[in-house]
Amino acid sequence: MDTALLVSGLVFSAVGIGYLVYGRRQSNMAARWSGFALILYPYLMTNVYTMIAVGVGLMLVPRFVDL
Structure with a gap:
C-alpha cells in the first residue's frame, strides 16, 4: 500500500505543478x-x-470556483 501512496502523491503533485x-x-x-x-x-x-x-476534489475546484 505504500507504493500506491507514493505513486498517487507523485501524480497529484505533477498535476499540481x-x-x-x-x-x-x-x-x-x-x-x-x-x-x-x-x-x-x-x-x-x-x-x-x-x-x-x-x-x-482539489482538481475540480478551478472548474467550479472563479476567483
Missing part, C-alpha cells in the same frame, strides 16, 4: 491555489483512498 503554472500564466487564482494545495497535501495523507478523494 501544471495547475500552478497555468494559474500564474492566466492569472487564475483558483487554479494557482489548487495547484499549490495539490503539491503540498500528499505530505499530510496516510490513506490512499483519502488521498485520491481529496486530490480529485
Whole structure:
C-alpha cells in the first residue's frame, strides 16, 4: 500500500505543478491555489483512498470556483 501512496502523491503533485503554472500564466487564482494545495497535501495523507478523494476534489475546484 505504500507504493500506491507514493505513486498517487507523485501524480497529484505533477498535476499540481501544471495547475500552478497555468494559474500564474492566466492569472487564475483558483487554479494557482489548487495547484499549490495539490503539491503540498500528499505530505499530510496516510490513506490512499483519502488521498485520491481529496486530490480529485482539489482538481475540480478551478472548474467550479472563479476567483
